[in-house]
Amino acid sequence: TGIDALAVAIGNAHGHYKIQPKLRLDVLNEIKNTCSTPLVLHGGTGILPEDFKRCIKLGINKINIATATFDSVEQSVREAYAAEAIKGYYDLQTAEVEGAYRNAMKHIEIFGCSNKA
Secondary structure, three states, X not given: OOOOOEEEOOXXXXXXXXXXXOOOHHXXXXXXXXXXXXXXXOOXXXXXXXXXXXXXXXXXXXXXXXXXXXXXXXXXXXXXXXXXXXXXXXXXXXXXXXXXXXXHHHHHHHHOOOOOO
16 A cells, blocks of 8 residues: 555644543554554653553554653753753753653653563
8 A cells, every 4th residue: 555654643633732632542443453554643742651551552553752852852951051061062962862861761661662661
């Protein structure tokens, strides 16, 4: 079919949520049972860890967490400025990398992909 992956919308969306999303896991299960294409969950920011785990069990192969990563980078940079730890570009870059790393590790643990999980 030429499709590498299928991004499903099951109550999730990109960006921040005004209220906690209620994922349609029944719809995800139906898609999984009728489609052999790898499934992607766009809009993972703000989804509860247990919902991530349910989605993975129901066939999600890739989860996008860009907004959560951007938020973590911003928080890390703000913390570094507040601690007066940024004296130049390399300090700023270090704070950015640390923020992205923290969020990635948090989600790796949630998804069950680390030795800590």
